[in-house]
Amino acid sequence: MTGLQSPQHADRSFPRLHPRPEAGWVNDPNGIMFVDGRWHVFFQYNPGSARHEDIHWGHTSSADLLAWEEHPVALHPRPGTTDGFGCWSGVGVVDGGLPAVVYSAARDRHGRSEVVVVHGSADARDWSGERLVAAALPSDERVTMVRDPFLFELGGRRWAIQGAGRSDVGGALLLYGADDLDAWTEEGYLLDAEAPVVSDLAPCEGWECPQLVQVGEDWVLIMSLWLDGQPHRGVAWALGSLTIDEGTGRPVFSARRTGLIDEGSSFYAPQAVQSDGADGQPARVLLWGWAQELAPAGVRGRTQAEADEHGWSGMLTFPRELIVRDDQVELVPARELTAxxxxxxxxxxxxxxxxxxxxxxxxxxxxxxxxxxxxxxxxxxxxxxxxxxxxxxxxxxxxxxxxxxxxxxxxxxxxxxxxxxxxxxxxxxxxxxxxxxxxx
CATH class of the missing domain: 2.60.120.560 (Exo-inulinase; domain 1)
Structure with a gap:
């Protein structure tokens, strides 16, 4: 394996501190988990060009969030199968003592995907296991887009959500029971864009990359606001409570405040992970985002042709910690970065x-x-x-x-x-x- 932070890259604009392969396209962070004494971070990756196509899962890991080691590509799309159009975004989890990844498998470019589970080796480096379909396309015909599964625990059970777009409301979150990681049950919706408080968010066609994490007594929901073929509407947060409804036995999220988590021109599709302190730091929520090749107004950008010439596009942000302060959700640099x-x-x-x-x-x-x-x-x-x-x-x-x-x-x-x-x-x-x- 090699380090991902070589100072020898010919392109001055190539990052020296943010891990990414020497060439290819990088977008969403995926599958983040702490396993075998290391943080494992996967990411959307096209090793063949600087364009958003032929999506694999790249893989890097670090013991300290500072020095990163490159690993072989974790997931490859398989032509003619559930993920023939790409292994799209998803999360990591330790299931039965072993790491697993859960991702959106797309057959084509039309935005409707199945959930696939792969169980990995104990050290999270081998992902050659069988790919199992845990959730097929949703039964609700109003769903126009579905992708990006996320797992959480509440009330002694494991649950899952997927980002979705619905023809009548726009953004929505599909809810599943996921006690059996390999076979989910549809449980309706956790939330949609007409719910109180979240209805104030900018209208969009769907909510991508939903993340739901607990900070103290609060729960924070993060959603990337998606418009097909247009600049994204930003990444929103909703601060509120998550409880079990006594009548249905299902989770209920009630928002009390919303906002944007990053207002820069480049930030999108973050992934958050609940850290329990196994890495030697206090319990916290860590978060990485995708930094697109989008410069702010008045600053020289980089065209697709220039990205093609240099052979790379996109990177992940530095790791950040998600905090709640004065009823606002904020991101601060991970404490390790001062080193x-x-x-x-x-x-x-x-x-x-x-x-x-x-x-x-x-x-x-x-x-x-x-x-x-x-x-x-x-x-x-x-x-x-x-x-x-x-x-x-x-x-x-x-x-x-x-x-x-x-x-x-x-x-x-x-x-x-x-x-x-x-x-x-x-x-x-x-x-x-x-x-x-x-x-x-």
Whole structure:
């Protein structure tokens, strides 16, 4: 196996700290689980080109969320079968003491998929086992799109949801009983877009990549708002309660507040995983997102032709922790990431891998400087705010207390570098970030 963070890639915009293969297309994070002392992260992957087609599951793992090891492709589509059009998004779970992955298997491009389960080896590295259909197409004829299974436990049972689009309401979440991981039972709907509070979300054709996790006494539902053939409507969260209805015995989610979890131009399709502390850290919810090749307005982007030329497209964000603060859902950098800090640097001439921490009050601006200056982000800090800006060449991740995160893409050319300007009332500290060395 090889490390995924080689500093030798010919393309300056290629990330050095975010794990991804040297070439090919990458999108949604999938199947995240802690097994055999390591975090295993899978992802949507086309090894053959920088385009969204022929989707496999790529695979990487890490003992510390810093240094990542590449593994062979975990899942390959099988022409003429349930997943002939691709092994699409899904989750990981430890079932009966062994890891398993659960994913959307698509026969064609029409958005209706079956749920397939594969049981893996004890170390989560071998996924050659039999592929079992756990849930066929839903019986409700109003369903226009279904994909992206997610598992959770409540009331002593295991349940599952799938993201869906319905002809009468748009976004919806199908509900299943999944005590038997290999054979699910349809249980109707957990939620749809006409439910109280969530009805305030932007209209869309379907909810993709649903995630349902517990933070303290609260439950957080995350949904990626999908419009076919159009820019996505963002990633929404709903904060509320999850209980068992005494009459039906089924889960009921009641939302009390909603918002967007990341307002950057590039963030979509995150996956959240409930960590029980087995990794040596306090119990928490970890989350990764897909950082698309979409730059903010006024910043040089990368066309599909340029992605084809360079041979790669897309990456995953840094790992983040999902927290609830003042009845708002926020993402903060995973605590391990502070270990990447190396030497202090000048904020007016940042290296390609850098972190900046801002406190105080006043205006701040992150620019990509050169012959034509581009403003990547501008913000107004208030007293008590803290902002962390993480840069890895072509990805910028900004976390500001009390606000949605911001994920941007930018592509520095020769002679260009990042620089941060700020008012006198703002204090800035900055460090270069080191490329971690995998343990022997």
């Amino acid at each position: 990447l800090r190396a030497e202090p640097v000048d904020v007016t001439a940042l290296p390609d891998q850098a972190e900046v921490v801002l406190t105080g009050a006043g205006t701040v601006e992150l620019v990509l400087g050169g012959s034509a200056e581009q403003t990547v982000w501008q913000g107004e800090l208030s007293a008590g705010d803290e902002v962390r800006v993480l840069i890895d060449t072509s990805i910028v991740e900004i976390h500001r207390s009390g606000h949605p995160s911001l994920t941007f893409r930018a592509y520095p050319s020769d002679g260009e570098h990042y620089a941060l300007r700020h008012d006198a009332g703002v204090t800035a500290e900055a460090w270069s970030l080191r490329v971690p060395t995998p343990a022997a």
